[in-house]
Amino acid sequence: MRQIAKTMSTEQNVLAGIHSMQHKIERLETRIDEMHAIFEHMLLVVPPVVFTLPDGSRRPFRPNRPVSPQTLVTMAKVEELSRERRHLSAKERTELFLQNMEQARAEAIRKGIAIDDEQEAAIDD
Numbered sequence: 796m797r798q799i800a801k802t803m804s805t806e807q808n809v810l811a812g813i814h815s816m817q818h819k820i821e822r823l824e825t826r827i828d829e830m831h832a833i834f835e836h837m838l839l840v841v842p843p844v845v846f847t848l849p850d851g852s853r854r855p856f857r858p859n860r861p862v863s864p865q866t867l868v869t870m871a872k873v874e875e876l877s878r879e880r881r882h883l884s885a886k887e888r889t890e891l892f893l894q895n896m897e898q899a900r901a902e903a904i905r906k907g908i909a910i911d912d913e914q915e916a917a918i919d920d
Contacts (some may be wrong), residue, residue, distance in 0.1 A: 834861030844870045847878060 843855035844867060856870070880888055903909035 831861075844874060846870075846874050847881070 843857040845853050845855050847853050858866075880891065883891070900909060904911050
């Protein structure tokens with residue numbers, strides 16, 4: 796009889812734990828829905844980034860998913876740089892691009908998020 800009572804108690808504890816976890820999951824899902832609504836609102840409030848296309852026409856771009864404000868700022872900077880460099884020849888743009896890539900690579904190496912030598916990729920293999 797005691798064994799049956801002990802088994803029933805254990806089952807009740809497991810069921811209570813499951814119920815508690817389900818409740819926590821429902822609360823988390825509610826919070827996620829609330830945050831998603833906030834992000835959607837932010838996306839609607841932020842004006843679209845306007846990109847100049849190669850033919851000179853301008854097209855507004857509004858991401859179809861929420862993005863960070865930093866991403867929007869970066870997109871606006873890209874458009875600004877594009878306008879500034881549009882008058883350059885293809886050769887000048889290529890040279891500038893290669894300089895920028897080398898600067899970005901040097902910065903990534905300095906931050907430790909890129910490797911300086913390809914042999915570093917094989918370390919500990």
